Amino acid sequence: MTVSRVKLSPQGPEFSRFIAGFWRAMSWQKSPQDLLAFIEQNVELGVTTMDHADIYSDGECEKAFGAAIKLQPGLRDKIEIVSKCGIKPAFDTRPERYVNHYDTSKEHIIASAEQSLLNLEVESLDMLLIHRPDPLMDAEQVAAAFSLLQQQGKVKHFGVSNFTNSQFELLQSACEMPLLTNQIEISPVNISALHDGSLDYCQQHKVSAMAWSCLAGGEIFTGESEQAQRLREVLIKVAAEIGAANIDQVIYAWILALPAQVLPIIGSGRIERTRSTVATEALQLDRQQWFSIWQASTGHSVP
């Protein structure tokens, strides 16, 4: 069973419906060979889209990924690489970086993208995202950076992450190319994107959403909040009803059911979890099952 492929716009590109996320890749402690094997196993499952950011372990995730795929010539052409820029974290070890901040200047976007190419040891990114909405964002500067990177063949497609609708519209109005995704948090623990207009906007304008933190960082599995307890109870019940192997699958099926085209990011480094997640596409929640989970999330039934 392999994951389906989805077009991010009528003209492409095609990404895999599930995305492998490398945020925590350094904690997996894989050798280059092991990381390569993990990546190849993802590709075998159809999970060809790989999510990075310049700040994941301060560039080390991109470098480890680059070192791994270099071991297997030809692998680059079988995958789509997404990276992000715009956040500059504070570092205890670098006194000159004393406050978490954003930088969406033309210079920084270009420099960050070029550094990602060096880290990843590839010639182009398939997609570059602005990581967070920056109150200092000058949309013309971002648009100029995107255009230059595209002309130079360094980045093929562009998008954003964690943007509100007004921020998305502002940036889109300045860009000559379509913004193809908004990567946002969606999980049964955090359903705000379902009601704040974000997913309405994505559906209307055919913007794919990528979903991060679908499992809410483990809160659903081990959290002691009333919400987590309600969710576990319902998810276990629904898992039994639909023949899911675990409640992770129910959660992913719940997200895949959203009418906007949502591409969940899998954050695990264990291929058996990816294999389990990929199987989710075959599962189907009926509307009562779906709204039971909504109800467990909010603590009340729909009005």
Next chain:
Amino acid sequence: MTVSRVKLSPQGPEFSRFIAGFWRAMSWQKSPQDLLAFIEQNVELGVTTMDHADIYSDGECEKAFGAAIKLQPGLRDKIEIVSKCGIKPAFDTRPERYVNHYDTSKEHIIASAEQSLLNLEVESLDMLLIHRPDPLMDAEQVAAAFSLLQQQGKVKHFGVSNFTNSQFELLQSACEMPLLTNQIEISPVNISALHDGSLDYCQQHKVSAMAWSCLAGGEIFTGESEQAQRLREVLIKVAAEIGAANIDQVIYAWILALPAQVLPIIGSGRIERTRSTVATEALQLDRQQWFSIWQASTGHSVP
């Protein structure tokens, strides 16, 4: 004195400025003959638009209404019938319906509209509304259902209820016909539609609003909250100033004063209350009276 008629769009249709609501019709315990008399008295007052939903008493309201108007041939052509679909409530008596949920699939919209036609014993609805915004709403499916129902002559016009602006825009973008109304809650107890952009949007796009729960379910008359007490005091004062017969009239005049075209729904089964409400159109609040009520609602003066 009869109620004025308003166009929902330059091309029509014309509805009555006040709407008779049949949500609680089963609690009125009227015989078919009594319900017919009530409907005919409404029509005499100019209240020709009748508001239903598939879920009001699980279809019994529509059926009682249908049985009543069948007693008087020709009555159907003097009224406009609105119904709604999209909510599927849980039922204690039907274990297979165990959770309140929404269904805005093409199949359900069509099935619900057709069932409403059977219940009401009429050949067409004048207007069908999606009752609640559904996080699973696929706008293309709703649009396809609307188009088919219109082509088949089963429903003439379409709208929504309780939609936010982003949900309205999403659905409108997919529909070939204009959505003519958003039926929302407006009362001196709940003024959120005045400030969350809903009525701004209606005014800008010439979308009529229908207002439900204008009297806030009696909270204003008997509630012990500070807000209810403040409101009663001001409403009684204003009633005396403008020569209103009761504070209901002041509330309706306060809603009619809104610059978007708002059509209040009357929820009562007593024709004397409808007669009193209809007289509201002759009353006029000045701006200080209007803002006194706003101030009593919020507990502070405008900034």
Next chain:
Amino acid sequence: MTVSRVKLSPQGPEFSRFIAGFWRAMSWQKSPQDLLAFIEQNVELGVTTMDHADIYSDGECEKAFGAAIKLQPGLRDKIEIVSKCGIKPAFDTRPERYVNHYDTSKEHIIASAEQSLLNLEVESLDMLLIHRPDPLMDAEQVAAAFSLLQQQGKVKHFGVSNFTNSQFELLQSACEMPLLTNQIEISPVNISALHDGSLDYCQQHKVSAMAWSCLAGGEIFTGESEQAQRLREVLIKVAAEIGAANIDQVIYAWILALPAQVLPIIGSGRIERTRSTVATEALQLDRQQWFSIWQASTGHSVP
């Protein structure tokens, strides 16, 4: 050193980047000669745009300003006068005005603008703003008033104040001329405009923002809240880093750094404070300094 000039639209007009605000002018207790001297000193500094409203001291501010500039023929042509209308405050001394309210009727807008012309003893206003969003605003009426005032040469340009995006869009959709500004509250104490979409909208649609209460009414200087204490500490640190004479300058530099074109209003009657403020344009915050202030405002770092 004089203040730069900015175009409010490609076709003009040009206003000064900083605006002199006369809200508190009566508390300055200046003679007409002193007020004239203050105005001329502002003009020497390049601060040629003067912000009024019909309600500032119930018209007395406009009258005092008019009496002052009349003393110096030719001065009128060197300045841009902004006024506002739409608020009708309650007055203890006028029992017929018993509640703070808004009035955006065509008649009131025209009458208020004409009264401002009389008060200021000038033939035209450079700009008229609707002071607050009015839930009773009929956009067509406002548009009709604006068109008439413009045709009669009484007001050259138009804008709004404290409007949300949906209210701005509503009014703009009805007006034949562009609305050139939204005058809103922006300060390190109140950063909501940076995140509620207001400044996104301004940037996208090239609408200049005017900023009121930039110093938060002194809260930053003397407030005992945790936020005020955090802000003072950071502002003092940044002032030393960038060579600012005082923390006011840091605050204004923080606002000038916003990517929408923001024109801060100076509320002081002391020309030395204006002189200090004007010098802000030469100061530059780097992004870490800017986000340190954002962090002190919110109490947490950016996500």
